[in-house]
Amino acid sequence: MDKIEQNFLHALQTVLGQPNPFVPLHEPEFMGNEWERVKDCLDSTFVSSIGKYVDHFEVMLAEYTGAKYAVALVNGTAALHIALLLAGVKPGDEVLIPALSFVATANAVSHCGAIPHFIDSEFETLGIDPFALNDYLNDFSLSSSEGLTNRFTGRRIAAVVPMHTYGHPVDMTSLLDVANRYHLPVVEDAAESLGSRYQGQHTGTFGRLGTLSFNGNKVITTGGGGAILTNDAELAQQAKHLTTTAKHPHRWEFFHDAVAWNYRLPNLNAALGCAQLEQLPDFLHRKRLLAQQYQEIYREMEGIDFVVEPANSQSNYWLNTLELRQPSFEMRDRLLTAANDAGYQCRPTWKLLHKLPMYADCPHAPLPVAEQLEASLINVPSSAKLAGAGI
Amino acid sequence: MDKIEQNFLHALQTVLGQPNPFVPLHEPEFMGNEWERVKDCLDSTFVSSIGKYVDHFEVMLAEYTGAKYAVALVNGTAALHIALLLAGVKPGDEVLIPALSFVATANAVSHCGAIPHFIDSEFETLGIDPFALNDYLNDFSLSSSEGLTNRFTGRRIAAVVPMHTYGHPVDMTSLLDVANRYHLPVVEDAAESLGSRYQGQHTGTFGRLGTLSFNGNKVITTGGGGAILTNDAELAQQAKHLTTTAKHPHRWEFFHDAVAWNYRLPNLNAALGCAQLEQLPDFLHRKRLLAQQYQEIYREMEGIDFVVEPANSQSNYWLNTLELRQPSFEMRDRLLTAANDAGYQCRPTWKLLHKLPMYADCPHAPLPVAEQLEASLINVPSSAKLAGAGI
Numbered sequence: 001m002d003k004i005e006q007n008f009l010h011a012l013q014t015v016l017g018q019p020n021p022f023v024p025l026h027e028p029e030f031m032g033n034e035w036e037r038v039k040d041c042l043d044s045t046f047v048s049s050i051g052k053y054v055d056h057f058e059v060m061l062a063e064y065t066g067a068k069y070a071v072a073l074v075n076g077t078a079a080l081h082i083a084l085l086l087a088g089v090k091p092g093d094e095v096l097i098p099a100l101s102f103v104a105t106a107n108a109v110s111h112c113g114a115i116p117h118f119i120d121s122e123f124e125t126l127g128i129d130p131f132a133l134n135d136y137l138n139d140f141s142l143s144s145s146e147g148l149t150n151r152f153t154g155r156r157i158a159a160v161v162p163m164h165t166y167g168h169p170v171d172m173t174s175l176l177d178v179a180n181r182y183h184l185p186v187v188e189d190a191a192e193s194l195g196s197r198y199q200g201q202h203t204g205t206f207g208r209l210g211t212l213s214f215n216g217n218k219v220i221t222t223g224g225g226g227a228i229l230t231n232d233a234e235l236a237q238q239a240k241h242l243t244t245t246a247k248h249p250h251r252w253e254f255f256h257d258a259v260a261w262n263y264r265l266p267n268l269n270a271a272l273g274c275a276q277l278e279q280l281p282d283f284l285h286r287k288r289l290l291a292q293q294y295q296e297i298y299r300e301m302e303g304i305d306f307v308v309e310p311a312n313s314q315s316n317y318w319l320n321t322l323e324l325r326q327p328s329f330e331m332r333d334r335l336l337t338a339a340n341d342a343g344y345q346c347r348p349t350w351k352l353l354h355k356l357p358m359y360a361d362c363p364h365a366p367l368p369v370a371e372q373l374e375a376s377l378i379n380v381p382s383s384a385k386l387a388g389a390g391i
Numbered sequence: 392m393d394k395i396e397q398n399f400l401h402a403l404q405t406v407l408g409q410p411n412p413f414v415p416l417h418e419p420e421f422m423g424n425e426w427e428r429v430k431d432c433l434d435s436t437f438v439s440s441i442g443k444y445v446d447h448f449e450v451m452l453a454e455y456t457g458a459k460y461a462v463a464l465v466n467g468t469a470a471l472h473i474a475l476l477l478a479g480v481k482p483g484d485e486v487l488i489p490a491l492s493f494v495a496t497a498n499a500v501s502h503c504g505a506i507p508h509f510i511d512s513e514f515e516t517l518g519i520d521p522f523a524l525n526d527y528l529n530d531f532s533l534s535s536s537e538g539l540t541n542r543f544t545g546r547r548i549a550a551v552v553p554m555h556t557y558g559h560p561v562d563m564t565s566l567l568d569v570a571n572r573y574h575l576p577v578v579e580d581a582a583e584s585l586g587s588r589y590q591g592q593h594t595g596t597f598g599r600l601g602t603l604s605f606n607g608n609k610v611i612t613t614g615g616g617g618a619i620l621t622n623d624a625e626l627a628q629q630a631k632h633l634t635t636t637a638k639h640p641h642r643w644e645f646f647h648d649a650v651a652w653n654y655r656l657p658n659l660n661a662a663l664g665c666a667q668l669e670q671l672p673d674f675l676h677r678k679r680l681l682a683q684q685y686q687e688i689y690r691e692m693e694g695i696d697f698v699v700e701p702a703n704s705q706s707n708y709w710l711n712t713l714e715l716r717q718p719s720f721e722m723r724d725r726l727l728t729a730a731n732d733a734g735y736q737c738r739p740t741w742k743l744l745h746k747l748p749m750y751a752d753c754p755h756a757p758l759p760v761a762e763q764l765e766a767s768l769i770n771v772p773s774s775a776k777l778a779g780a781g782i
Contacts, residue, residue, distance in 0.1 A: 030433050038429060042421050047614040047663065048607020074465055074615065077653040103636055103647045110650040113504070216439020216657075223438040223657030224465065245494055252727055254741040256494045259501040259749050262468040266607075266614030268660065272438065336643055350645040358650050 004303050004331070005338045008322075011297045012344045015290070016381055017390040019343030023381045026319065028221045029283070033275040041271035049244070051267030053274055058227070060277050065194075065202040067210070067229035069236030072265040072273070073243055076191040076213025079226035080108035082242055082263060083209040084159060086228075086235050087185040089114050093158035094150055094363065096184070098128050099352045100370040101163045105189050106353045106362075114158065117150070118354045118364035121373060125310045126165035126321070129369065130174035133160070136365045137182050148182050153363060159185045164193035164203045166379070167219075167318035168310055172198045172206045187211070191226070194219050195284045195316035204229045209239075214269075219283055219316055220276035222269040284316055286384040291317040293387070294380065298322060307377075319379040321349075327375035335378060349377035395694050395722070396729045399713075402688045403735045406681070407772055408781040410734030414772045417710065419612045420674070425666040432662035440635070442658030444665055449618070451668050456585075456593040458601070458620035460627030463656040463664070464634055467582040467604025470617035471499035473634055473654065474600040475550060477619075477626050478576040480505050484549035485541055485754065487575070489519050490743045491761040492554045496580050497744045497753075505549060508541070509745045509755035512764060516701045517556035517712070520760065521565035524551070527756045528573050539573050544754060550576045555584035555594045557770065558610075558709035559701055563589045563597045578602070582617070585610050586675045586707035595620045600630075605660075610674055610707050611667035613660040675707055677775040682708040684778070685771065689713060698768075710770040712740075718766035726769060740768035 016023050041053055054072050061070035073079045089095055091113030097105050099118035106116040119136070122129035141157060142149050148157040160179055162170040179186045190196075190204030191213035197203065204210025209232075214225035228239045246260035265273075291306075298306040305323045309315035324331055332348055339346040352374050354364045407414050432444055445463050452461035464470045480486055482504030488496050490509035497507040510527070513520035532548060533540050539548040551570055553561040570577045581587075581595030582604035588594065595601025600623075605616035619630045637651035656664075682697075689697040696714045700706035715722055723739055730737040743765050745755045 028436050028438065030436065034433055035430065038433065039426060042425055042429065042663075045419050045421065046607070047419065048612055049615070050607070075653045103638075103645070103651075104653060107636070107650055107652070111652075216437070216441070221439055223659035224440065224653075224655070245498070247494075251731060252738045254494070254739075255747070257748055259498055260494075261498065261502075262466045262495060262615075264615070266660065268614035268663065269657065272433075272659065340642060347643045348645075356646070357648055 001338065005334060007301055008304060008335050009338055009342055011301060012339060012380060013390065014297055015293045015390045016344060016386055022343045023345060023386070024383065025345040025347060025379060025381055026217045027383045028216060029383070029385055032279045034272055037271040037275040038268065041268050047268040048266050049264050051270070053267045053270035054265055057270040057273045057277070060274060061227055061229070064277065064280065065205055065229055067202070067205045068231040069229070069233065071228045071236055071239040071243065072270055073226045073228065073263045074265055075224045076211055076215065076226035077104040077108050078243070078261070078263040079211035079228050080105065080187070080189055081111040082239055082261070083187045083211050083228050084108060084112050084114070085242070086238055087159045087187045087208055089158040093156045094153065095158055096133070096160040098163050098370070099354050099364060099367050100126065100165065100349060100373055101189070101353060102350055103353065103356065104191070105161060105163055106359055115155065116353065116359060116362050117157070118362065118367065120365050120367045121370045123369060125168050125170050126307065126373065127168065127170035128162045128175060130171055130178045132365070134178045134181070137178065141182065143182070148184060150363065157184065159187050161187050161189050163189035164196055166321050167193045167196045167316040168307070169193065169196050169198035169203050169313040169315065171310065176206060192218070192318045193316055195280060197314045199312050205231070208232065209235060214273055219318055220273065220280055222265065222273035222276070225265050225269050225273060283384040286387040287317045287382065289387040290382065290384070291320055294320050318382065320382045322378045322380060324376040327372045329375045332375060332378060344381055347379045349374055349379070392729065396726060398692055399695060399726050400729055400733055402692060403730060403771060404781065405688055406684045406781045407735060407777055413734045414736060414777070415774065416736040416738060416770060416772055417608045418774045419607060420774070420776055423666050423670045425663055428662040428666040429659065432659050438659040439657050440655050442661070444658045444661035445656055448661040448664045448668070451665060452603070452618055455668065455671065456596055456620055458593070458596045459622040460620070460624065462619045462627055462630040462634065463661055464617045464619065464654045465656055466615045467602055467606065467617035468495040468499050469634070469652070469654040470602035470619050471496065471578070471580055472502040473630055473652070474578045474602050474619050475499060475503050475505070476633070477629055478550045478578045478599050480549040484547045485544065486549055487524070487551040489554050489761070490745050490755060490758050491517065491556065491740060491764055492580070492744060493741055494744065494747065495582070496552060496554055497750055506546065507744065507750060507753050508548070509753065509758065511756050511758045512761045514760060516559050516561050517698065517764065518559065518561035519553045519566060521562055521569045523756070525569045525572070528569065532573065534573070539575060541754065548575065550578050552578050552580050554580035555587055557712050558584045558587045558707040559698070560584065560587050560589035560594050560704040560706065562701065567597060583609070583709045584707055586671060588705045590703050596622070599623065600626060605664055610709055611664065611671055613656065613664035613667070616656050616660050616664060674775040677778040678708045678773065680778040681773065681775070682711055684781070685711050709773065711773045713769045713771060715767040718763045720766045723766060723769060735772055738770045740765060740770070
């Protein structure tokens with residue numbers, strides 16, 4: 001084992017303590033009112049599509065994020081699918097998304113019948129680079145009365161989807177500038193960034209619509225769940241309508257007016273979500289402490305940097321992230337092997353989306369930064385309860 | 392109030408007792424191990440995509456239904472969507488479904504990019520009429536090396552979807568005969584018929600794939616949930632793969648090989664499902680008693696029949712159903728008004744799917760029986776706990 005591996009492992013051990021026998025990457029914590037809320041929901045028998053917890057969870061989400069409306073859904077992929085539809089994405093359109101993202105971002109585009117078009121990231125935020133995007137749009141797009149089109153494929157460019165990687169906010173001021181310049185609707189994939197703010201404003205509330213995820217590995221969980229955020233009353237109403245079979249309210253009649261989905265969050269999962277959201281400030285506080293511990297110990301380390309939140313931003317530090325100064329798949333995998341063998345669950349970032357077989361033929365920008373990040377990022381254990389574990 | 396309304400109400404009152412203040416159409420019952428299982432799931436922290444309850448629920452479903460494999464999913468619509476894809480339904484294909492069904496059956500076809508083609512039902516089963524289907528296929532379809540096509544639209548006919556209405560099994564022997572004759576894959580929509588058997592065999596296990604729903608209004612509930620049943624190991628494996636982001640198992644690598652969905656059932660909901668499934672025989676027993684009570688009281692009634700299970704079948708009597716001898720929307724709505732005003736939640740059957748605006752341009756067979764059923768069916772309160780309520 002080389003010095004870098006030894007130092008890397010030693011730092012993990014200092015922050016996290018001895019694995020006993022295994023430290024997961026991220027695990028949920030149910031130390032609040034989870035039992036009480038879930039039991040109350042079972043006792044009410046309203047565990048499914050109707051019930052007070054869905055309404056309550058939506059109000060809590062809107063209050064917490066500052067969005068005017070929140071619509072609770074079955075997961076983050078479903079939320080992004082419907083948000084894209086509501087932003088006007090049509091079959092055959094292209095949607096600009098980062099090449100460096102979880103596969104769900106691209107899948108949601110595909111579920112609209114649209115084609116993902118992959119964009120580069122920047123080192124500071126790990127998200128879409130607005131300046132590179134601007135230059136690229138200048139080169140490959142054409143503006144007409146029909147809207148923006150890709151001059152090479154002839155397809156309409158329907159939206160841009162900034163994704164706040166591991167909780168670190170995208171440079172939204174610059175991104176919104178570019179989007180406005182090209183009249184592109186912005187749909188924010190804030191699946192990873194509940195609790196993250198850019199210039200004090202919650203991620204997911206800058207775009208026409210934003211989406212959240214409450215999967216089991218996220219900052220808070222509903223088992224499976226997600227939400228759409230928007231400030232537009234009409235879009236919120238449509239989001240609810242399209243995700244609840246587009247049924248018109250009537251005492252008994254079954255009148256549905258659109259092809260629609262069964263994407264609502266069950267009340268049982270919303271009950272868990274309410275209890276989890278009550279604890280979010282505490283989770284964020286402890287996750288921040290953990291991030292500081294990582295930051296401190298990796299500050300002096302040769303060859304490895306800790307990724308800190310971007311300027312003007314407050315990150316939820318969903319997944320703490322290390323970055324090799326010299327991108328190297330070989331070194332990355334050696335560190336991953338050492339850590340996982342020792343019982344610390346660590347992961348690389350995602351395989352870039354344009355390298356996956358089903359997206360290999362999709363258009364993409366030059367991706368020099370994403371390519372470097374792919375070979376240099378490592379996520380380390382990040383559960384709130386790990387704060388102070390090594391002391 | 393006319394005599395028929397008075398008799399109808401009196402019969403409801405005799406079977407159900409006085410509403411106090413309201414008798415829902417169908418409500419779940421959590422008198423078994425629901426809290427124990429859900430609490431155990433919360434305590435494990437495995438509430439999301441991984442956990443023992445999903446596996447356990449799938450094994451229990453396979454054992455109960457006799458299917459070789461069951462794949463637990465987020466709801467019945469998602470299950471039918473993926474089952475249709477796996478049966479080979481492609482964008483632009485037509486899929487034969489009953490005009491008399493809940494809108495989800497048609498939506499799942501649309502989610503494949505395919506077009507629903509509506510078929511008539513028969514009085515005895517309330518489901519697809521295999522003989523009418525045979526005659527209709529003889530008229531409108533063409534067989535070629537490409538498969539079966541609609542001679543008028545030129546589109547491929549990709550599958551037929553029998554739906555077991557309110558739990559009453561379709562005449563599967565005749566339906567399978569027709570499907571075999573025309574080389575049509577059968578995908579059974581058994582969303583309403585968990586516990587229903589045709590010639591002793593569980594519904595949902597006759598077709599290449601079958602689907603179940605565990606929505607809050609169903610015989611058992613997981614909050615929201617569904618499943619795919621199949622006897623084909625390869626299809627079961629593909630169903631699991633496509634509904635869990637098509638990720639290849641690896642210690643840390645994110646390699647996904649297909650456009651895929653996040654449709655897995657959370658472990659929390661599966662925990663509830665396990666407890667519910669344990670009680671299914673008891674629910675079915677009491678629902679059967681309730682159906683007998685309805686059958687008895689409506690036996691002598693002028694103008695109204697109780698819909699009994701078809702020959703060679705055992706129905707779960709999910710929703711008990713009355714049928715006006717003289718189809719009449721006006722009379723139907725008068726009875727619905729009287730019952731709902733009195734606190735008994737009653738509903739008509741669904742508006743026929745070809746009458747909904749988004750499906751109005753889809754092809755359909757002559758629908759004389761479905762048209763009559765639409766104007767004559769009324770569902771009455773059917774929860775298991777109502778058995779003996781009026782005594």
